Amino acid sequence: MSCNSCHDLEKYGVDSMPTSRGFKGQIGGRNAPTVYNAAGHLAQFWDGRADDVEAQAKGPVLNPGEMGMPSKAEVEYRLERIPGYVELFKQAFPGEPKPVNFHNMAQAIAAFERGLVTPSRFDRFLKGGGGLSPQEAKGYQEFQAAGCASCHNGPYMGGNSYKKLGQMKPWSNESDPGRIAVTHLDKDKMVFKVPSLRNIEKTGPYFHDGKIQTLDEAIKLMATHQLNRNLTNEQVADIGAFMKSLTGDIPKAYIAKPELPR
Amino acid sequence: MRLLASLLLPLALLTQEPKKVALFSPLPGNMASGHNPMTDPKVKLGRMLYYEP
Numbered sequence: 001m002s003c004n005s006c007h008d009l010e011k012y013g014v015d016s017m018p019t020s021r022g023f024k025g026q027i028g029g030r031n032a033p034t035v036y037n038a039a040g041h042l043a044q045f046w047d048g049r050a051d052d053v054e055a056q057a058k059g060p061v062l063n064p065g066e067m068g069m070p071s072k073a074e075v076e077y078r079l080e081r082i083p084g085y086v087e088l089f090k091q092a093f094p095g096e097p098k099p100v101n102f103h104n105m106a107q108a109i110a111a112f113e114r115g116l117v118t119p120s121r122f123d124r125f126l127k128g129g130g131g132l133s134p135q136e137a138k139g140y141q142e143f144q145a146a147g148c149a150s151c152h153n154g155p156y157m158g159g160n161s162y163k164k165l166g167q168m169k170p171w172s173n174e175s176d177p178g179r180i181a182v183t184h185l186d187k188d189k190m191v192f193k194v195p196s197l198r199n200i201e202k203t204g205p206y207f208h209d210g211k212i213q214t215l216d217e218a219i220k221l222m223a224t225h226q227l228n229r230n231l232t233n234e235q236v237a238d239i240g241a242f243m244k245s246l247t248g249d250i251p252k253a254y255i256a257k258p259e260l261p262r
Numbered sequence: 263m264r265l266l267a268s269l270l271l272p273l274a275l276l277t278q279e280p281k282k283v284a285l286f287s288p289l290p291g292n293m294a295s296g297h298n299p300m301t302d303p304k305v306k307l308g309r310m311l312y313y314e315p
Contacts, residue, residue: 003312039293054298088310091303105311111300112308114293123288144285153285198289248289257313258306 001067003060003109007035009255012202013116018210022065029176031210036248037198039114041159046208047179048162048193053113057106072102079105084261116255118199118248125245132245139242142235147227157197157246164191165207168228173209201244215240 001022006015013034015021020032030046038044044056060066061075069075079085080100089099092108124131132140143149152158162179165171171190179188192208205211206218219236223229231239294300 002315005315009312037289037293039295040290052295085307085310088303088307092301092307093304107298108304108308109311110308111298111304112312114295114298114300115305117289117292119289122286126286126288149285155287155289157286255309258310260310260314 003035004257006032006066009035009116010250012036012118012199012250013038014203016204018205020066022063022068030208031205033195034199034203035113036116036118036250037156037196038159039110039116040156041193041196042161043193046192046195047182049182053110054106057109057113058102061105075102075105076100082261088261116251118250120198120246120248122245123248133241135238135241136245137242139238139240140245142231143239143242146223146229146231146235146239148222148239151194151226152197158194159196161194162188162191163194163226164189165225166190167226169225171225173211176208178208197243198246199248201247215243219243 006020006022007013008015013036015032017032019030033046039053042048044050044053050056050059061069062072079089086100089104089108093099093104096104121131143152151161151163154160165178166174174190177189179191179193180186182188200206201215204215204218205213206215212218212221216236219239220231223231223236292300298304
């Protein structure tokens with residue numbers, strides 16, 4: 001089991017499952033978000049419980065539901081036995097007395113994740129290069145007019161705030177209470193990190209529980225539950241068309257799987 | 263302040279030309295952070311560990 005098992009870099013950084021299957025086939029409770037364009041968010045995970053990708057990268061390796069390594073010491077022991085890794089840690093963390101350690105493992109993974117960006121046609125449009133079709137341009141207007149952009153904004157179209165899921169109308173599945181588990185504040189019940197909409201066409205199924213299969217349905221639910229609006233089918237189609245302009249280019253060379261030291 | 267902003271933002275969106283609202287910006291070239299610089303050897307190692315089964 002590797003990071004790539006659940007965040008497949010060839011497939012926009014997701015596993016396309018409602019919730020992930022981890023170590024020994026255990027099913028977790030949340031949908032795996034994409035690792036593309038994630039390092040720039042205000043915090044990591046649906047509930048923001050890790051401050052950054054450096055902190056986040058320490059979690060999965062030891063999590064019994066994910067990679068299931070027994071301890072930090074065990075991870076270090078396994079890496080130290082592979083001479084190729086010992087050399088690579090030395091080069092990556094020069095001058096450190098004991099470069100092969102759990103903390104540095106997470107730092108290195110996180111440094112790699114910080115390069116996972118996927119610029120799209122929307123970026124070319126923002127830089128003045130045109131490039132949106134008439135329907136996409138209409139969807140862009142509707143996305144803003146409907147109020148989606150009050151939460152999904154900034155370079156990642158999200159990832160920069162926490163908001164209640166079911167702000168105007170309660171969400172149907174409240175079994176995962178979200179950020180209240182992190183802050184223990186009542187106001188954070190059903191509050192989640194606003195996810196990025198970059199590559200959204202490719203990263204379904206949707207929402208923290210992965211229960212919604214199609215982008216059209218996700219758009220409709222957002223309009224009713226977050227904005228108390230009913231969109232027409234045409235508006236949904238236009239907004240969906242706009243969202244597809246957020247599908248970026250996968251950095252093929254940067255993510256090419258290297259030969260691993262043995 | 264944040265609350266106020268989130269209340270006013272949708273209004274602003276309805277009344278202004280979208281291109282005047284700096285709500286969106288292009289993705290950066292990378293998401294580098296000062297506290298964990300993306301040196302070549304570190305990124306190379308991180309890529310391997312990402313794929314390590």
